[in-house]
Amino acid sequence: MAQLSDIIAWCNQTLKAHEFRDYAPNGLQIEGTAEVRKILCAVTASQDAIDAAISAKADLLLVHHGYFWKGEPYPITGMRGNRIKSLIKHDISLVGYHLPLDSHPTLGNNAAIAEILELENIEALDPSERNPIGNIGYLNKPISPQDFKAFLSERLGFDAIHLDAQKTNIQKVGFCTGAAQDFITKAAEQNCDAYISGEVSERTFYEAKELDVHYYACGHHATERYGVQRLAKAISEQFNIEYSYFELNNPI
Template sequence: MAHLNEIVQWCDQTLSSNQFKDYAPNGLQIEGASEVNHILCAVTASDAAIDAAIEAGANVLLVHHGYFWKGEPYPITGMRGRRIKKLIQHNISLLAYHLPLDAHPSLGNNAAIADLLELKHIEALDPNEKFPIGNIGDLKQALSPEAFKAKLQDVFDFNIIHLPAQVESIQKVGFCTGGAQDFIHQAAVQGCDAYISGEVSERTFYEAQELNVHYYACGHHATERYGVQRLGKALSEHFSLEYTYFELNNPI
């Protein structure tokens, strides 16, 4: 059993959340029970994730995608209102970390991808960022574009979209999880042979060709499964809590 404030403080400090200019508030978004013994983790605070937290008897729902995004209307109505009402009725806190959970060098989504792909010589995709939300790494051995796609397919269990370039061998890889397809320009500046993100846009097809960087869309959800699991496990070990990961496979 741990106190909610202790958990929030530990996460905020560990992830340096106050250092990020983000699209939504990081940290405690909805306050529930003050005492916590079970955390349920999910990529997104969907209705299904809330139901899973209720069924598991969790006191905290820990997610990468929470609520209150910039540009959203202020009234708490409709779909978001129903979600928030359900959390409050069941005294469940919502704890969300977006960019801080992408960037963390050991718990983050990008760190997990580097480990899964066994990349080495990890550097910042943008050297000007104090806390990089994208990275660069080298494969242990160069692969053909087709072999690299097959490797990604195995790692992410996702129908990979490959937008080809002229480079015949892939060694240096840029990557940033989620909807970061436009960072392909930065990958080109850094001399990457390939760039990985979650989503893809119509313009990305031409950018891959003209920048000569292979682009691989590996799924927004699929590339961001790992940060919440790593953070949840770290919390469970630090505070002796039970934690559960809820997977609702999203094909986007």
């Protein structure tokens, strides 16, 4: 058993949450019981994830995509109201970390992608960032764009969408998980052969062609299922409490 306040303080410090300007609050979003015996983690605080936390008798739901995003309406009604009501009724805390969990050099989503894809010599996609959100890595040998698509699809469990460019080989790879398709311009500035993110926009087709950077959309969920698991495991080891992961395979 651990104190909720201690867990939040440790996470905030570990992830350097105060150093990020984000689209939603990082850390404790809905306060439940003060004592935590079990954590359930999930990518998104959907009703399915909440129901799984209730069934597991979890005290804390740890997510990458929580609530209270900029631009959301203030009234807590409808779908969001039902979700929050469920959490409060069962005294379950909601804890979310967004950009800090993308960026962390060992626990983060991008760090996990680098390991899964066996990328080497990791560096910042944008060298001006204090805590880089995206990264660059290198394959140990050049690979064709078609073979790289097959490799990504196999490693990430997602049928990657490939937007073609002129380059015939890929070795220098930019990447940023989730909905970071517009960072393809940063990848081009760094002379990357390819750029990986989760989602894709209509405009990305033309950008890949004109910037000459192969683009691979590998799924928002599929690229961001790792950070919450790594963070939950680290909390479990730090505080000697139980954790589990809820997977709802979102095809987007």
